[in-house]
Amino acid sequence: MSTTISFTKGHGTGNDFVIVPDPDGALDLTEDQVAALCDRHFGVGADGVLRVVRSAAIDPAQAAGGAEWFMDYRNADGSTAEMCGNGIRVYVHYLLQSGLAALGDDGILIGTRNGALRVTRSDLGYEADLGRFRLERGDVLVRARGLDVARPGLGVDVGNPHVVVALSSEDELAGLDLTAHPILDPAPPAGANVEFVVPADPLVTGDVGAVRMRVFERGVGETLSCGTGVAATALAVRDWAGSGAPDRWTVDVPGGRLGVRMVDGHVLLSGPATLVYSGQFTLA
Template sequence: MTYEFLKGHGTENDFVLLPDHDGTVHGDLSAERVRALCDRRAGIGGDGVLRVIRTAAYAPQWVDQAEWFMDYRNADGSVSEMCGNGVRVFVRHLVDAGLATSPVPVATRAGIKVVTVEGDQITADMGPPRLLGSSEVSVGDRTWSARHVDMGNPHAVVFLAPGETLDPHGPVGPLLDPPVHDTAEYPHGVNVEFVVREGEHHVALRVHERGSGETRSCGTGACAVMVATAEADGAARDTPYAVDVPGGRLTVTWTSADRVLLAGPAVIVARGTASL
């Protein structure tokens, strides 16, 4: 059997999209199948899979609030609650295909996210953050304190000391293996962000995503980093922060209404048929 797929990315955080509008094409979407699709040598390649499915077919509890559900899976096949770059790519496809008009409410495992398209910029209202205390993260023989920020999925935000860099040969290494984290604090795993300051209201990060490894960008991670940084800075609400990721730049704003807005580009780069 062959089926349609698309490939898209948001600041080089890339995804395989599977249109399955009525839930009749891909069944239960097994972890093995997701891993095959995300394989960068034997498959299409991606940091995860976005199944495009109507809420009526997959999550009827959301049917009165959103027509579409983003069924997101990490590259290792595990189910994830939310993906900030993914939901922007998801809406880019819906709008380009004439399946929705902006603003678009999208049902996710972390609730309803409203996404607005303005030309090349796509903004996702990621909802309120939750700041949940501190923990520890280790890479090799180094251990750092981390700020626990939940953006619908868990993040451990680590601020590197002045003079430390994000270079792969520096203290955080190549991040090919998951950083060691506090399993009591994060029983279901955690995304870890290492952060350096680049200037006023401007930070840069590298990220290790649970289930995917190091990625070129992480939307919820950028939000978590901005929230932790703004808290540390005592910044006024509605102050936009530039958040540089290896794949580009995102703009994140924590509003006076306690919402986190994630803005940046999202594009569809390929489409075709597959038989994986």
């Protein structure tokens, strides 16, 4: 039996999503159905799916805590993920544009698998408080096509796992072949997104640092942008730069520019969100 669903296509700096409204939690999308939606040849095409569902239907505790809506994020291969920094901004933009929610002066709480996170407006569009972060000090070696030798990576947890690798030049960054999954040694138990970064010249202007990066997302592949990866990248470079490093950063990705702030042990991500079109799709 097939089911026809409504959807909206959206993106944040080129990181694109199929948004599926399901306020009462009636849908139970399988991994194959999510993969079919995200297929760029036979489906809508996206890096992931954002199911718009009330927290009460997924996690009543988050609803009781003030998060009416839960962002059920799935990677393009159908697997679940803890968080998506670009996705949460697109999710909020959809709620506002569709009249399902309003954004007050103190923003809006959105339930995620990493807890309830607050989203507010910003000069770049929306800013999401991703919560507390953790730097993983264990040594990780990263091998990738286009790199002559393995490079050390810094593990960064911003609600989902990342490994950030510093490269020596723009040429090295451009020469990466991210059609193949980078190899991590040791491999994290749940996998990780892998970010490759080069500093701007100069690294810091005024009180703002600047870097460029590319990313391979677990369950997806290379994407034009990764919000939590941008936050992890800024945190890693700030750590490498030492005690005098700034708390504000801009990170350029192939899909655009995002902003990162560190405030009271939290990391905040800001950037745009765009809705492209709406339609219907028939799921097998």
